[in-house]
Amino acid sequence: MAHPDGLTCYGRVPEIETKNDFIPAGDIFLRVGRHTGPNRGFGVNHIWAEHEKELAQLGYNTISDVARFVRDIIQPGAPIYCEFNHPGGKHRTTVLKSALGMVILEPREAPVTDSGWIYVVVTAYSKRNPHGVQIGRIV
Numbered sequence: 001m002a003h004p005d006g007l008t009c010y011g012r013v014p015e016i017e018t019k020n021d022f023i024p025a026g027d028i029f030l031r032v033g034r035h036t037g038p039n040r041g042f043g044v045n046h047i048w049a050e051h052e053k054e055l056a057q058l059g060y061n062t063i064s065d066v067a068r069f070v071r072d073i074i075q076p077g078a079p080i081y082c083e084f085n086h087p088g089g090k091h092r093t094t095v096l097k098s099a100l101g102m103v104i105l106e107p108r109e110a111p112v113t114d115s116g117w118i119y120v121v122v123t124a125y126s127k128r129n130p131h132g133v134q135i136g137r138i139v
Contacts, residue, residue: 001030043121
């Protein structure tokens with residue numbers, strides 16, 4: 001899904017070493033995605049299906065506004081939180097902007113990128129209390 005301002009990505013997670021672990025650097029992308037049921041899916045379609053009412057209350061009135069909502073949360077300097085013991089078996093990375101909401105990211109291998117990784121937006125919503133510990137900031 002194209003960035004509302006025409007940028008190539010929505011931001012970048014820097015390389016982070018923490019808790020004897022390694023979070024790889026990678027650009028952040030929003031995909032059209034799909035919604036397969038309650039709390040199941042990813043991307044624009046999932047975000048809109050799960051959070052349409054709360055986004056509309058914030059002035060994001062159509063599915064086309066989901067990209068703008070994500071852009072408004074993922075800003076340079078936004079804190080990055082990580083759940084190191086997420087039940088899914090992977091570290092769950094969360095980007096927070098306390099005034100608006102938060103975005104959940106998932107790392108994906110991407111061999112053609114500089115770091116070998118990208119992050120895709122799983123979901124975004126107006127809740128503002130992330131799980132995990134702060135490990136860095138968006139660049």
